[in-house]
Amino acid sequence: MTDAALPTDKAAFRQGLETRLKKRYAQERRFRLYGQLAITLALGFLVLLVGRIALQGYSTFIDYQITQSIYVDPAKVDRSDIGGANFDLLVADQMLARLGEKDDEFGETSGKMMDIISNDFGFQLLKMVKADPTLIGKTVKVTGPVKADAALYYKGELKRSTPEEERKLDNRQLTWLDRMQASGAVSKGFNFGFLTKSDSTEPEQAGVLGAVVGSAMMLLVTAVLAVPIGVLAATYLEEFAPKNRWTDLIEVNINNLAAVPSIVYGLLGLAVFINWLHVPRSSPLVGGLVLALMALPTVIIATRSALKAVPPSIREAALGVGASRTQTVFHHVLPLAMPGVMTGAILSLAHALGETAPLLMIGMISFVPGVPEGFTGAATTLPVQVFIWENASERAFHERTAAAILVLLAFMIVMNLAAILLRRRFERRW
Amino acid sequence: MLTWIALLALFLFSGATYAFGRRKAQALVRGQKGALHSLPGYHGSYVALWAGLPAALVVLAAAMFGGRMEAALLRADIPPAVAALQGQMQDVFFDDARALAHGGQASETAYDGDLRVALEAKAQQAKRLEQLIRYGALAAGAVLGLAGLALAYPRISPSFRARNRVEGWIAVLFIACAVTAILTTVGIVASLVWESWRFFQSVSPIDFLLGTDWDPQIAMRSDQYATKGAFGAVPLFVGTFLIMLIAMIVAAPIGLFSAIYLSEYARPLTRGVVKPLLEILAGVPTVVYGFFAALTVGPIFREGFNSLGRLMIGGPLDGLGVYLSQVQNQMALVAGAVMGIMLIPFVSSLSDDIMNAVPQSLRDGSLAMGATRSETVKKVVLPAALPGIMAAMLLAVSRAIGETMIVTMAAGLQAKTTLNPLDTVTTVTVQIVTLLTGDQEFDSPKTLSAFGLGLTLFVVTFILNVIALRIVQKYREQYD
Numbered sequence: 001m002t003d004a005a006l007p008t009d010k011a012a013f014r015q016g017l018e019t020r021l022k023k024r025y026a027q028e029r030r031f032r033l034y035g036q037l038a039i040t041l042a043l044g045f046l047v048l049l050v051g052r053i054a055l056q057g058y059s060t061f062i063d064y065q066i067t068q069s070i071y072v073d074p075a076k077v078d079r080s081d082i083g084g085a086n087f088d089l090l091v092a093d094q095m096l097a098r099l100g101e102k103d104d105e106f107g108e109t110s111g112k113m114m115d116i117i118s119n120d121f122g123f124q125l126l127k128m129v130k131a132d133p134t135l136i137g138k139t140v141k142v143t144g145p146v147k148a149d150a151a152l153y154y155k156g157e158l159k160r161s162t163p164e165e166e167r168k169l170d171n172r173q174l175t176w177l178d179r180m181q182a183s184g185a186v187s188k189g190f191n192f193g194f195l196t197k198s199d200s201t202e203p204e205q206a207g208v209l210g211a212v213v214g215s216a217m218m219l220l221v222t223a224v225l226a227v228p229i230g231v232l233a234a235t236y237l238e239e240f241a242p243k244n245r246w247t248d249l250i251e252v253n254i255n256n257l258a259a260v261p262s263i264v265y266g267l268l269g270l271a272v273f274i275n276w277l278h279v280p281r282s283s284p285l286v287g288g289l290v291l292a293l294m295a296l297p298t299v300i301i302a303t304r305s306a307l308k309a310v311p312p313s314i315r316e317a318a319l320g321v322g323a324s325r326t327q328t329v330f331h332h333v334l335p336l337a338m339p340g341v342m343t344g345a346i347l348s349l350a351h352a353l354g355e356t357a358p359l360l361m362i363g364m365i366s367f368v369p370g371v372p373e374g375f376t377g378a379a380t381t382l383p384v385q386v387f388i389w390e391n392a393s394e395r396a397f398h399e400r401t402a403a404a405i406l407v408l409l410a411f412m413i414v415m416n417l418a419a420i421l422l423r424r425r426f427e428r429r430w
Numbered sequence: 431m432l433t434w435i436a437l438l439a440l441f442l443f444s445g446a447t448y449a450f451g452r453r454k455a456q457a458l459v460r461g462q463k464g465a466l467h468s469l470p471g472y473h474g475s476y477v478a479l480w481a482g483l484p485a486a487l488v489v490l491a492a493a494m495f496g497g498r499m500e501a502a503l504l505r506a507d508i509p510p511a512v513a514a515l516q517g518q519m520q521d522v523f524f525d526d527a528r529a530l531a532h533g534g535q536a537s538e539t540a541y542d543g544d545l546r547v548a549l550e551a552k553a554q555q556a557k558r559l560e561q562l563i564r565y566g567a568l569a570a571g572a573v574l575g576l577a578g579l580a581l582a583y584p585r586i587s588p589s590f591r592a593r594n595r596v597e598g599w600i601a602v603l604f605i606a607c608a609v610t611a612i613l614t615t616v617g618i619v620a621s622l623v624w625e626s627w628r629f630f631q632s633v634s635p636i637d638f639l640l641g642t643d644w645d646p647q648i649a650m651r652s653d654q655y656a657t658k659g660a661f662g663a664v665p666l667f668v669g670t671f672l673i674m675l676i677a678m679i680v681a682a683p684i685g686l687f688s689a690i691y692l693s694e695y696a697r698p699l700t701r702g703v704v705k706p707l708l709e710i711l712a713g714v715p716t717v718v719y720g721f722f723a724a725l726t727v728g729p730i731f732r733e734g735f736n737s738l739g740r741l742m743i744g745g746p747l748d749g750l751g752v753y754l755s756q757v758q759n760q761m762a763l764v765a766g767a768v769m770g771i772m773l774i775p776f777v778s779s780l781s782d783d784i785m786n787a788v789p790q791s792l793r794d795g796s797l798a799m800g801a802t803r804s805e806t807v808k809k810v811v812l813p814a815a816l817p818g819i820m821a822a823m824l825l826a827v828s829r830a831i832g833e834t835m836i837v838t839m840a841a842g843l844q845a846k847t848t849l850n851p852l853d854t855v856t857t858v859t860v861q862i863v864t865l866l867t868g869d870q871e872f873d874s875p876k877t878l879s880a881f882g883l884g885l886t887l888f889v890v891t892f893i894l895n896v897i898a899l900r901i902v903q904k905y906r907e908q909y910d
Contacts, residue, residue, distance in 0.1 A: 025802070027804060028803060028804045028805075030804075031803075031808075032691070032695055032803075032804065034687050035687050035688070035690050035691025035694075035695055036691060037687070038684045038685075038686075038687030038688040039687075039688045039692070041684055042684055042685075042688055042711065042774045042775070042778070043704070043707055043708075045711070045774070046707060046708075046710065049711075049714065049718070049719075049722050049771075052722065052726050053718070053721070053722065228607075229607045229610055230607075232603065232604055232607035233604075233608040233610065233611060235604065236605060236607065240601070241608070250608060250611060250612060252896075252899070253611060253612060254611050255895075255899050256892060256895050256896065257611060257615060259825060259828060259891065259895040259899075260832075260888065260891065260892070260895075261828075261829075261832020261834070261859070261887060261891055262832070262834070263832065263834045263862055263863070263884070263887070264622070264832070264884055264888050264891075265618075267621065267622060267862070267866075267880070267884040268617050268618045268621050268622075270866065271621030271622075271624070271881070272617050272621050293614050293617075296610065296614065297611065324593060324594075325597075326597045326600055351713070354713070354715025354716070354717070354718075355715070356715065356717040356834075356835050357834035357835055357863070360863055360866070361862075361863075361866055361867075363867075365867050383715050383717045386717050386718070386721060387717055387720075387838075387839070390720070390721050390724060390839060398725060401721060401725075405717075405718050405721060408715060408718070409714070412715070413710075420706070
């Protein structure tokens with residue numbers, strides 16, 4: 001009986017085996033799919049993040065300028081008191097005249113006009129007339145941007161179909177804007193002002209120059225402090241220090257410091273640098289000091305791994321021909337480890353560039369309308385500028401926030417690329 | 431300015447002494463370097479160090495602490511008219527005297543009679559003291575520089591061990607740099623503990639850690655009702671925990687599976703493309719994630735929940751529908767989810783490293799026994815890597831707790847003790863930022879409470895980091 005039963009048993013066994021195998025393979029495919037799904041999700045988030053910000057921000061780089069001939073009316077501009085004249089009103093009146101309208105007695109119509117053209121016109125005119133008072137009584141050409149809300153209309157983000165009470169500009173203003181555009185007075189161009197001006201309360205005049213310069217000054221302080229100190233500390237720990245309890249303690253301590261939340265460094269800066277040592281608040285100097293302390297552990301860790309990668313044979317050869325340990329390190333080991341050290345340094349500086357939280361602690365949140373005056377003057381940095389603009393209520397600032405992020409990301413990408421290229425160019429296998 | 435000129439002069443002087451020392455060493459042996467113990471350059475450096483360094487330190491110290499010294503000396507004798515002033519007014523008086531002397535911003539206090547005379551006298555004295563300190567430091571620098579030269583230069587001889595001496599100085603520099611890292615920790619701990627201690631004098635630590643009411647408002651007048659404010663931090667801890675939990679629910683599975691795929695399945699080409707892209711995601715500044723959360727994810731989630739809620743109104747889940755139709759942008763879910771996205775590359779790169787450290791022989795053994803890849807991962811690689819992965823998760827938790835910008839921009843300010851992810855909560859870091867930005871007076875419990883929160887944050891993340899780093903270290907040793 002067993003002989004007869006065996007084939008069926010075998011078949012059943014084989015079938016069982018195959019179903020099990022199928023199940024296992026299905027499981028294998030599912031597992032693999034989870035992995036692919038996870039990576040797709042992660043990269044999808046990256047695309048979503050960058051894409052969304054690029055979409056929000058690109059329109060900042062387009063601006064709309066109006067060129068207007070303005071008659072500097074001697075009746076309205078007093079030669080003896082040029083600063084006292086209302087240039088904004090002068091510009092608005094003549095813009096209205098061009099559209100065939102007249103101001104009413106309460107100044108309401110000209111007020112509406114002032115809401116759609118930037119007061120940059122007034123500034124420019126004031127500057128021109130102050131520099132050359134003979135212009136009074138003559139006609140000058142002035143080119144300036146439209147107000148941010150008007151630019152939003154031109155860009156199609158503020159629509160006529162929205163009910164009038166829900167938008168910033170009323171129908172009359174929109175009609176003016178349409179007529180000005182139809183008459184060819186409005187020209188569309190690249191917004192250089194965003195890159196050459198500093199922060200302003202008027203969105204159309206706000207730019208990132210001050211923040212970029214502030215970031216650069218702060219990074220300079222950070223680099224000058226963190227890189228030499230970090231490299232020397234790492235060299236000491238890796239090449240000279242005896243292995244004992246103290247050096248172990250330093251090592252554990254450095255690894256821990258690298259994982260301390262950045263805001264704690266801000267608290268340290270506030271308590272020690274500002275309240276105790278009286279370094280000026282919100283200056284590039286104090287910001288650079290705080291970021292240097294923050295970047296130090298990562299520089300040390302990167303340098304140590306670069307030093308570890310240099311083979312002992314190099315050291316032995318140098319010591320063998322009579323070099324001292326210091327000579328060995330400075331003449332041979334450090335130069336060979338330099339690419340790795342620089343890569344690590346650039347990456348930690350890139351990280352410091354994007355840091356915001358500790359800077360808020362040391363008072364870097366104030367409105368700074370110009371380029372910082374020096375290392376002890378008030379300054380703002382790119383990430384802080386992003387934070388400040390994000391808090392602004394006007395919608396026009398939101399697109400500027402996204403554009404400032406694009407500038408920030410561009411700097412980060414340049415620094416990261418530099419690090420990658422450095423690594424590729426000088427990478428050495430022993 | 432004078433300090434910079436002095437330092438420049440010292441630098442030039444020290445450069446010149448380097449040349450002298452070097453020349454002398456060479457001349458002593460008539461150019462035959464073999465007869466010298468150290469190369470001529472070391473003799474030069476030795477002289478230059480003695481000539482430049484002590485003098486530079488004195489000049490720098492005078493520049494940094496001169497102001498304080500002057501203030502202290504000014505107070506050495508207090509005129510009787512000033513001694514009669516109230517405690518704080520004395521400080522103001524001396525500040526004004528120094529402001530008068532150096533052309534600074536004086537307070538608006540009016541001084542007359544004896545006080546006016548005393549003020550002028552003190553201002554004169556401050557001017558004299560400032561000049562004394564300034565020129566005294568310069569003179570001391572000059573003397574020290576010349577003395578250093580006089581001390582070091584005669585020592586040069588063929589058998590002088592200049593190299594060992596110079597390397598001794600370099601060793602001091604090395605150790606000073608390594609100690610900076612320790613000093614940073616000491617600075618963090620000391621400043622947090624000191625300011626927290628001042629805070630705990632007005633609010634008891636037990637009320638702080640266990641109180642359930644957070645409302646750090648300080649009354650403007652002392653007779654107002656809410657003089658003390660409430661400093662119970664439990665709602666903040668709960669909010670921080672909730673957001674951290676949501677972030678980990680997003681980041682842990684996605685990060686772990688990405689790491690598994692990258693280390694076990696991906697071809698080198700895929701790995702070469704995906705890893706740098708993930709690194710970009712890791713390099714995006716947190717303020718950018720905050721902007722993304724506040725202006726993109728927040729509105730999308732709100733709209734989604736609101737329209738879902740509107741669909742449910744009138745149905746069997748009417749109450750829930752009404753609630754959903756009213757949720758706001760600033761819910762814990764938004765901040766948590768975006769923080770999770772931020773943590774994905776962090777978790778994945780740490781786990782990837784740890785799984786790569788599992789020896790290939792373990793995998794080969796498992797595959798040779800007929801296990802599929804997924805079975806190998808689940809039954810062999812993951813168990814072997816488990817402690818390391820736990821450590822990676824702990825580090826991610828510590829990052830999530832300390833993360834500031836995303837929550838500041840996307841979570842709320844309202845302190846609520848709730849675990850509802852659709853509700854608005856606030857976190858420890860958000861409160862630190864709100865307490866310390868804006869106008870602050872430094873003695874109120876309101877600003878000091880930020881340091882109490884900072885200390886708690888530091889202690890918690892420190893413990894997490896220590897545990898995680900311990901595990902990682904122990905685990906690495908196993909396979910090395």
